[in-house]
Amino acid sequence: MPRVHCDGRDLTLSSDDNLLDALLGAGVQVASSCRAGACQQCLVKAVRGVPPASAQSGLKDAQRAQGYFLACQAKLTEDLTLSLSAARELDTPGSVVSLDALSSSVVRVLVRPGAAFEYRAGQYVTLIRSDGLARSYSLASRPDSDGGCLELHVRVFPQGRMSGWLASARALHAEVSLRGPLGECFYVPGQPAQPLLLVGTGTGLAPLWGILHDALAAGHTGPIELWHGARTAGGLYLVSELEALAARHRNFTYRRCLLEGPAGVGVELGNLDVAVLASATSFEGRRVFLCGDAQLVQQTKRKIFLKGAAMREIHADAFLASPA
Amino acid sequence: MSSIYEQIGGAAAVEKAVDIFYRKMLIDDRVASYFDDVDMDRQRAKQMAFLTMVLGGPSHYAGQDMRRAHAHLVKRGLGDLHVDVVIEHLGDTLKELGANEQQIAAVAAIANSVRNDVLGR
Known part of the structure; x- marks a missing residue:
């Protein structure tokens, strides 16, 4: 039975427990959110002992070397001494500088990092409020745009603790912490003629x-096709901006897909994956980016792969639901 | 003599082969259900290692890993038929990539040599 020493306490774990559950079960306070290794909120550091490599997936090499690992992904086989607070040293401070509605259910949040923050558009960050509440959001901004601010699109849920807060004026000027950037869903220059x-x-x-x-x-020259799907027209946003981009860039096509009508110019009805799959006889040679609803992303990934896209060309970011 | 791995073009060819092979597995009703709840990227990485091994490329194959990796599938009914399907699709994949009968037979023999590990016997 592996033993864990943290915050002056000794815990004995059964080998079936993941470390996060074991710590929580013993009454140790550990922040956590997704429990899937994505949000990295439960990042802890082994100050003595070697953490399981399988719990270090998605971390930077330097973080691995320093003994960081994700408690939710860890089944321990050997004794460890932990620091629960060390990961805060990796976070970047930031402040919420702007909030505006993109639609009735989506808020654009701009966060100004208080220190250098390197990222690629399309990666995601975990936004941590001062009370520890955390949620992960994708980055819509580019590092050299928006005056260096990070742009997040936040879907507002009726019972959402974080989204409800961000949808209110109370969040404006609030100090937050940023963990990340994370994820590998981003554009890499090269092959400018490849269809996207x-x-x-x-x-x-x-x-x-x-x-x-x-x-x-x-300066990507190949065709770029963007499909945005929603249940109803109210779920779409940045519509006029995307239409304007399509008018300005001949190689860019913007298409919408709604589960519930009405259809219109550039708007299809039905399931997004079905509409996308029907739009081409083969996806061989395409670079594909799939983001949003986890089930839709997984299904589309499989179908697009079966219809010719190479696995290494499919970049997917499945959004995981957070606990209420 | 160089390995089939080198003859068909090394890592780049294996990468192509994995996509072809994985597609064949996903659309084959005899085995597809075993891939239903599988992370596709992780699965692909494992298939990359498997193909590299059976083609005689640089691999760190260990029979024990093969046993452990498939133990839960054996409980779900994984058997000789499924290994046969793998070898069949492996052969068809290599054929598509231009391998000859002799090379395909050699690869099938290596794949067959791990049958008992995969099936936990």
């Missing part, structure tokens, strides 16, 4: 917006 396919639901448009602007700024 961007598919997203809801605020899955945020990373795609960033990726699209990155590609255009890099």
Whole structure:
């Protein structure tokens, strides 16, 4: 039985427990959110002992070397001494500088980092409020745009603790912490003539917006097709901006797909994955970005792969639901 | 003599082969259900390692890993038929990439050699 020493306490774990549950079960306070290794909120550091490599997936090499790992992904096999607070040293401070509604259910949040913050458009950050509440959001901005601010598109849920706060004026000027950037869903320059396919639901448009602007700024010449799906027309946003971009860039096409009508010019009805799959006989040679609803992303990934896209060309960011 | 891995073009060819092979597995009703709840990127990485191994490329194959990786599938009914399907699709994949009968037979023999590890016997 592995033993864990943290905050002056000794815990004995059964080998079936993941470390996060074991710590919480023992009454140790650990912040956590997604429990899937994505948000990195439960990042802890082994100050003595070697953490399981499988719990270090997605971390930077330097972080691995320093003994950081994700408690929710860790099944321990050997004794460790932990620091629960060390990960805060990795965070970047920031402040909320602007809030504006993009639609009735989506708020654009601009956060100004208080220190250098390197990222790629399309990656995501975990936004941590001063009371520890945390949620992950994709980055719609590019590092050299928006005056260095990070742009997040936040879907407002009726019971959402973070989104409800961000939708209110109370969040304006608030100090927050940023963990990340995380994720590998971003545009890499090179192969400027390759056709790009961007598919997203809801605020899955945020990373795609960033990726699209990155590609255009890099002078991408190949066709770029962006599909935005929502249940109803109210779920779409940045519509006129995207239409304007399509008018300005001949290689950019903007398409919408709604589950519930009415259809219109550039608007299809039905399931987004079905509409996208029907739009081409083969996806071989395309670079594909899929963002948003987890089930839709997984399904589309599989179908697009079966219809010819190479696995290494499919970049997916499945949004995970947070606990209420 | 160089390995088939080198003859068909090394890592770049294996990458192509993995996509072809994985597609064949996903659309084959005899085995597709085993891939239903699988992370596609992780699965692809494992198939990359498997193909590299059976093609005689640089691999760190260990029979014990193969046993552990498939133990839960054996509980779900994984058996000889499924290994046969793998070898069948592997052969068809290599054929598409221009391998000859002799090379395909050699690869099938290596794949067959891990059958008992995969099936936990």
